[in-house]
Amino acid sequence: RQWRYAADNYYARELCGFASLAELPFGDVNETHGDEASRRLDAFDAVLITERLHEARPVLASKLGWRLPRDFAVPWRNKGSTEEEEYSEAALAALEARNSIDRAVYARAARAFDASLRKRRSRRRRHDGDVL
Numbered sequence: 001r002q003w004r005y006a007a008d009n010y011y012a013r014e015l016c017g018f019a020s021l022a023e024l025p026f027g028d029v030n031e032t033h034g035d036e037a038s039r040r041l042d043a044f045d046a047v048l049i050t051e052r053l054h055e056a057r058p059v060l061a062s063k064l065g066w067r068l069p070r071d072f073a074v075p076w077r078n079k080g081s082t083e084e085e086e087y088s089e090a091a092l093a094a095l096e097a098r099n100s101i102d103r104a105v106y107a108r109a110a111r112a113f114d115a116s117l118r119k120r121r122s123r124r125r126r127h128d129g130d131v132l
Contacts, residue, residue, distance in 0.1 A: 034101035047112040
C-alpha cells in the first residue's frame with residue numbers, strides 16, 4: 001500500500017512533511033500543497049537535481065563552501081533499470097495526471113538549479129576577466 005505514497009506527488013508530500021498516507025490520503029495532494037512545497041524549496045540553500053549531480057560541483061562550492069576535486073563524479077548515480085518495462089499509454093497518462101503537482105515542483109527545482117549554475121558561471125567569468 002505504501003507504493004501509492006510514491007505514486008502520488010512524492011516531492012510535494014516530502015517537502016510539506018506528509019510522510020505517510022495516514023497523514024494525507026492518496027489523491028488529496030492539491031495546488032495548496034504544491035505552493036507550500038515550492039515555498040519550502042525556495043528556502044533551501046542549494047537545490048540539486050539527482051540525475052544532474054555530475055553538474056553540481058560549482059553549486060556545492062558556492063552555496064555550501066564544499067571544495068570538491070575537479071574530477072568530481074557521482075559513480076553511484078542511478079543509471080536506470082536494465083529491465084525493459086512497458087506501461088500502457090493509459091497507465092502513463094494516469095501517472096502523469098496524478099503527479100501534476102510534483103511536475104510543477106520538479107520544474108521549479110530545475111529552474112533553481114539552473115539559476116545557481118548560471119550565477120556561478122557569471123561570477124566566474126567576471127572573476128576571470130579581472131585576472132586578465
